Amino acid sequence: xxxxxxxxxxxxxxxxxxxxxxxxxxxxxxxxxxxxxxxxxxxxxxxxxxxxxxxxxxxxxxxxxxxxxxxxxxxxxxxxxxxxxxxxxxxxxxxxxxxxxxxxxxxxxxxxxxxxxxxxxxxxxx
Numbered sequence: 001x002x003x004x005x006x007x008x009x010x011x012x013x014x015x016x017x018x019x020x021x022x023x024x025x026x027x028x029x030x031x032x033x034x035x036x037x038x039x040x041x042x043x044x045x046x047x048x049x050x051x052x053x054x055x056x057x058x059x060x061x062x063x064x065x066x067x068x069x070x071x072x073x074x075x076x077x078x079x080x081x082x083x084x085x086x087x088x089x090x091x092x093x094x095x096x097x098x099x100x101x102x103x104x105x106x107x108x109x110x111x112x113x114x115x116x117x118x119x120x121x122x123x124x125x126x
């Protein structure tokens with residue numbers, strides 16, 4: 001029984017990673033390096049069609065001249081002098097049709113290099 005108790009005490013002392021007052025130093029390095037290559041082939045065709053019909057019209061009435069009062073035998077009459085009326089109009093009709101094909105093709109090559117170096121160190125007393 002004494003031997004078992006003694007072995008249990010010794011196992012407890014040796015199994016604990018640090019004793020009170022023990023100093024420690026940690027020195028940890030991590031280095032990572034990577035390379036990524038990408039080859040992207042593109043072949044894109046776009047077809048587009050546009051149709052446009054249009055119609056435009058205008059109408060204008062233009063009046064020119066004077067209205068004057070004329071006195072004839074004691075009566076007042078309105079007289080139009082140099083008076084003209086002009087009526088104009090325009091009309092435009094049409095259509096527009098367009099077809100387009102666009103093609104983009106090629107290869108995009110990329111190479112990415114990445115390098116990481118990490119150092120961690122610490123020291124102390126436990």
